[in-house]
Amino acid sequence: MRTVRAADIAPQTYRWSIEARNLTVKAGRHQAVNGLDLSLGIGVHGLLGANGAGKTTLMRCLATVIQPAGGELSLLGAEVSRGSRLRGIRRDLGYLPQAFGYYPRFTVREFVEYVAWLKETPAQDIPGAVQRAVERVGLEAKADAKMKSLSGGMLRRAGIAQAIVNDPAVLLLDEPTVGLDPEQRLDFRDLLRTLGVESCLLVSTHLVEDVAAACTDVVMIHEGRTAWTGTPEELAAAGADSAPGDSPTERGYATVLGRYREQAVR
Amino acid sequence: MTSLNRIIGIETRRSGVVPVALLVAVPAAALMIASTSYYDGRWLRLAVAVRTVLQLALPLVVGGGAWLGMREHRHHLxxxxxxxxxxxxxxxxxxxxxLAGLVAAAYLAGFAAGMPFVLGRAGYFPVATLSLTAVGALSLVAAGWLGLAAGRALPRLIVIPVLVVLTAGLTGIGPMLVHDSSFDVDSVPPALWLTPVWTFTVQDFETVTGRIGLLQTIALLGLAATGLLLASVGRRGIAPALVPAVAGLAGAALLLPATSGAALADDARALVPRCTDAGPSVCVIAVHDYQLDEITAPAQQVLTRLTVVPGAPTRAAETMMDDRSGLPVTGPADTISFTDAYATYRSDEGFSVAAFQQGLADQAFAPDCDVSTIEDDYYLGVAVVGAWLAGAGSLLEPHPDDNFGDRTVLIWGPDEIDQADRAIQALRALPEARQTALVGQVWTMTRTCRPEAMAALMALGKA
Known part of the structure; x- marks a missing residue:
């Protein structure tokens, strides 16, 4: 049972957990996000796009790892460009990077505890928060195993555990299902649904089926711009019968993306 | 336990801090166990011995700190x-x-490894021991933090060997080379006192002045602060982070003594005599009081034999060595002076009672005049008197308490030993009263600078 903090019961003073207007972000010299608009509230949001669409750069910017090059970005009602607010925003952020780094000699419990400390979780809450995070990703049996001894799927789950240890209001998961076996992916979808009840969860993925199964809505981006937004059901319905794909959602993805490309060419 | 303490515990256990600390503790402990004769019974010498370990430990800790500083980069965090x-x-x-806690603890572990050879033996504790040890530990903290900063700023493996070589050169090898090129301590630049690696020679009765401890502390605190700040700040903070190091080194430079030798001073408390309670008085200086138990009986044996000689010394006392003659500084007429008994008469095999007693005889019968006029025969005569005082029948006869070697330093050739042994045996063959009278006559004549007195003694063997 976690302690209820004052922040948990404080009235929310913003409409969107994540709000971007004409956002531009550079990845090196390349402008990977180019005039993107986005408004996300509580729920599970799937971020879809082809390779190079700007998903990871957008996630890094939302995680406050890189600064926007232009436009406006607000997280939890606070402007990201104002450095003084960053620390407060980060306390309520959870982030699983695509390339998840970890200290191999730490145990799972130690690593999650370390991240909880980095997120400035109150000292008295840390033991309970760590245990809860480890249990939620199903790693309690491996809690005292060294990180270097974990399989790829377990590492991904440990990565998710560190991301959720502070019960973040905004949770950003970049390719979280890589390395998970089919059964773990099913469990993971359940976890996403649970997490999305209280927080704004943005999941970047290539796996359209995960989006269809667990997300409340979908954001598709192409070449750094928002190409389409809607629900998974709307995405599935948009699919043309002739479009490539093994499921309605995959066909919907291919159809919507194809239309956007055509429009962009015109 | 606070969350910070828990994280310190996790980081210390899992980050590689322990191996870095072992790079200090293992060589330090090994060196202390291998070099006990350098410091046994003396706290200050132990502290100095541990400081010499820094020659190896400082470069390793800088390198280890850099390795730790690279870990976020290495593990893509x-x-x-x-x-x-x-x-x-x-x-x-x-x-x-x-890192700071463990490298400091490792340094103290090196000190602790030597403690069994000092604790319970040394009756005198120089306060400078504490500052020498504290500065040594502080230097490792500064080295670790500077390495940490370098590793974070430049996370490339090549940085580690470069730092190790640079540190070894600046703190150890460089100063050693300067020392090797000079025999006179005052010709060595005083700036060498800025390095925490111990490169100077300190006598047992000397101490390091508080000024040296202070200047080294100021310099190291500045370097440590800079290391920590550099490890903590981004590129924009580099210039302000350098301020403590620059200020510390500048402050330390202002405190440097005019000459290197001025950093060392006689320790008046170390020179206070410590004497036996019973029997003929035998005294050592306070810093050598651990020797008193072993030298008392042999010295008292010599003094007791001398009581039959009118006006002969009645006590033996440790004194300083005369830098010019290399002999003990002469004390009052009733006193046989000797220098550090262990340094002079102890080898790897142990303390030579016979050699010590011979040394006392040499000093007791030293002619009270210009020694340059004395012939070798005189010293052979003193060797004969020494053997007589010790109750030995031959120059080669070991003392019963010695389980090694001969009873005297073999500076004599076979012919001279044969000549002396015949004189010893002839002297011992005389009636007791005649023996003491003859030795007394030799004593009296040496007091009036008539070294030919030995001729009569040596003539006994030729008869």
Whole structure:
């Protein structure tokens, strides 16, 4: 049972957990996000796009790892460009990077505890928060195993555990299902649904089926711009019968993306 | 336990701090166990011995610190850490504290390894021992933090050997080379006192002045602060982070003595005599009181034999060595002076009672005049008297308490030993009263600078 903090019961003073207007972000010299608009509230949001669409750069910017090059970005009602607010925003952020780094000699419990400390979780809450995070990703049996001894799927789950240890209001998961076996992916979808009840969860993925199964809505981006937004059901319905794909959602993805490309060419 | 303490514990156990600390503790303990004769019974010498370990330990700790400083980069944690609220300075704190604590503890472990050879034996504790040890530990903390900063700023493996070589050159090898090129301590630049690696020679009765401890502390605190700040700040903070090091080194430079030798001073408390309670008085200086038990009986044996000689010395006391003659500084007429008994008469095999007694005889029968006029025969005569005082029948006869070697230093050739042994045996063959009278006559004549007195003694063997 976690302690209820004052922040948990404080009235929310913003409409969107994540709000971007004409956002531009550079990845090196390349402008990977180019005039993107986005408004996300509580729920599970799937971020879809082809390779190079700007998903990871957008996630890094939302995680406050890189600064926007232009436009406006607000997280939890606070402007990201104002450095003084960053620390407060980060306390309520959870982030699983695509390339998840970890200290191999730490145990799972130690690593999650370390991240909880980095997120400035109150000292008295840390033991309970760590245990809860480890249990939620199903790693309690491996809690005292060294990180270097974990399989790829377990590492991904440990990565998710560190991301959720502070019960973040905004949770950003970049390719979280890589390395998970089919059964773990099913469990993971359940976890996403649970997490999305209280927080704004943005999941970047290539796996359209995960989006269809667990997300409340979908954001598709192409070449750094928002190409389409809607629900998974709307995405599935948009699919043309002739479009490539093994499921309605995959066909919907291919159809919507194809239309956007055509429009962009015109 | 606070969360910071828990994180310090985790970082210390899992980050590689322990191997870095072992790089200090193992060589330090090994060296202390291998070189006990350098410091046994003397606290200051133990502290100095541990400080010499820094020659190896400082470069290793700088390299180890750099290795630790690279770990975020090595394990690709930059991305994740950048999304967390705890600032860089806060993130480095557990590792920095853990590293500082363990390298300091490792240094103290080296000191502790030598403690069994001092504790319970030394009756005198020079306060400078504490400052020498504290400065040594502080130097490792500064080295670790500077390495940490370098590793974070330049996370490339090549940086580690470069830092190790650079540190060894600056703190150890360089100063050693300067020392080797000079025999006179005052011709060595006083700036060498800035390095925490011990490169100077200190006598047992000397101490390091408080000024040296202070200037080294100021310099090292500045370097440590700069190391910690550099490890904590980004590129923009580099210039301000350098301020403590520059200020510390400048402050330390202002405190440097005019000459290197001025950093060492006689320790008046170390020179206070410590004497036996019973029997003929035997005294050592306070810093050597651990020797008193072993030298008392042999010295008293010599003094007791001398009581039959009118006006002969009645006590033996340790004194300083005369730098010009290399002999003990002469004390009052009733006293046989000797220098550090262990340094003079102890080898790897142990303390030579016979050699010590011969040394006392040499000093008791030293002619009271210009020694340059004395012939070798005189010294052979003194060797004969020494053997007689010790109750030995031959120059080669060991003392019953010695389980090694001959009873005297073999500076004599076979013919001279044969000549002396015949004189010893002839002297011992005389009636007791005649023996003491003859030795007394030799004593009296040496007091009036008539070294030919020995001729009569040596003539006994030729008869």
């Amino acid at each position: 930059g991305e994740l850490l950048a999304s967390t609220p705890r600032p860089r300075a806060g993130r480095i704190r557990p590792l920095a504290i853990g």
